[in-house]
Amino acid sequence: MLRKTSRKVEKFDDRLQELIDDLFETMRAENGVGLAAPQVGVLKRLFVMNVDAEGDPAQDLVIINPEFLDQEGQQQEIEGCLSLPGLYGYVDRPAQVKIRYQDRTGSWQELEADGLLARCICHESDHLEGILFEDKIIGNLFRYNQDGQAIDVKTGEELELVQHD
């Protein structure tokens, strides 16, 4: 399922509202900052997020049928994915993105984001195309041991994490 392309949401009905509530519930239960429908086995183009944006209180966002309008800059930070538990790697993402999307009522909205929110939008949008962060990592895929040390998944060697800027 994670490797399939999801289909556009056409009907903004009660079933969709239930799916959205389920996504928020699962995201919270798993301590994620975002969750896309294909991660729960539903091949539809939507995801939910709850990201703190620079000191502001985190807000629940529902993003349906997203389209990228603009991207600028670059950021390289560590990413994980609830569908690849325990695995991490550096991924190159745009520093800023501008998208248009439909909210849970079906009305079109625009959103400009940077930092973690921009990264999360890109990560979740990739899920709608069957792309996983491991496809895009810079350098090694790693896990953390009990001491918080990063361990290369392939070689088992300890990694010194460097900022890929």
Ligand code: GNR
């Ligand atoms: O919880 C998540 N954290 C995260 C951190 C950095 C970049 C992306 C993410 S998304 C991830 C949840 C998830 O797997 N969503 O698809």
Ligand code: NI
């Ligand atoms: Ni993910």
